[in-house]
Amino acid sequence: MLSFAxxxxxxxxxxLAAHVFYMYCLARTIDDGVGPSAGRIAVASLFSLVMxxxxxxxxxxxxxxxxxxRQFRGRRWWxxxxxxxCGYRFDDHATRERCAECGEALVEPEPYAYSGRTARRFAVIxxxxxxxxxxxGEAWIAADxxxxxxxxxxxxxxxxxxxxxxxxxxxxxx
Ligand SMILES: [Zn+2]
Numbered sequence: 001m002l003s004f005a006x007x008x009x010x011x012x013x014x015x016l017a018a019h020v021f022y023m024y025c026l027a028r029t030i031d032d033g034v035g036p037s038a039g040r041i042a043v044a045s046l047f048s049l050v051m052x053x054x055x056x057x058x059x060x061x062x063x064x065x066x067x068x069x070r071q072f073r074g075r076r077w078w079x080x081x082x083x084x085x086c087g088y089r090f091d092d093h094a095t096r097e098r099c100a101e102c103g104e105a106l107v108e109p110e111p112y113a114y115s116g117r118t119a120r121r122f123a124v125i126x127x128x129x130x131x132x133x134x135x136x137g138e139a140w141i142a143a144d145x146x147x148x149x150x151x152x153x154x155x156x157x158x159x160x161x162x163x164x165x166x167x168x169x170x171x172x173x174x
Contacts, residue, residue: 003065004065005065005066005069008062008064008065009062009065009121009125012058012061012062012125013125013128013129013132014129014132015129016052016055016125016126016129016133017128017129017130017132017133017136018133019051019052019055019129019133020048020051020052020129020130020132020133020134020137021132021133021134021136021137021140022133022137022165023044023047023048023051023133024044024045024047024048024133024134024137024138025044025137025140025141025165025166026047026165026166027043027044027047027048028040028041028043028044028137028138028141029141029162029166029169030043030169032169032170032172034145034148034171034172034174035145036138036141036142041138044134044137044138045134048130048133048134048137049130052126052129052130055126058122059118059119059122060114060118062118062121062122062125063112063118063121066112067112070084070109070110070111070112071109071111071112073087074109075108075109075111078108078109081093083099083101083102083104083106084104084106084107084108084109085099085102085104086099086101086102086104088100088101088102090106093106140163141162141166144162144163144166144171145171148160148171152173156173157173158173159171159172159173
């Protein structure tokens with residue numbers, strides 16, 4: 001189900017993947033070699049992984065939808081005699097056990113707290129961002145190198161800058 005929270009986390013994943021893509025491309029072309037050698041891929045993978053470390057501050061950002069739903073909306077609803085999950089209003093709020101509307105237990109929501117779930121969620125996001133960013137980065141560079149290989153057939157001895165974001169590196173006929 002495409003909930004707002006899911007889309008929010010997908011957006012964070014894509015933003016981090018874009019960062020990984022950029023870092024991967026920078027490291028992948030650093031030796032001016034052409035082709036996906038194991039060494040180049042290893043260096044670029046490791047570099048793009050290490051460059052995710054500065055984003056450790058963002059660990060609770062993927063929890064923002066939960067923080068809102070529980071800490072703000074949920075507690076406000078609860079205080080107003082409503083179900084903290086769906087907002088349904090009950091006259092017998094104090095004695096009822098489950099919400100007749102959504103089936104959730106009718107208990108006062110706990111305040112938001114950092115938990116292992118927060119860390120696991122962020123680790124999964126980083127993992128997806130890393131894999132997506134590396135995959136797109138490698139495909140991007142491979143496509144540029146394939147284009148160059150065709151260009152060299154037409155113009156032997158050609159050299160030209162790589163495609164963005166590696167325009168400072170030059171592709172040469174090997
Ligand atoms: Zn409910």
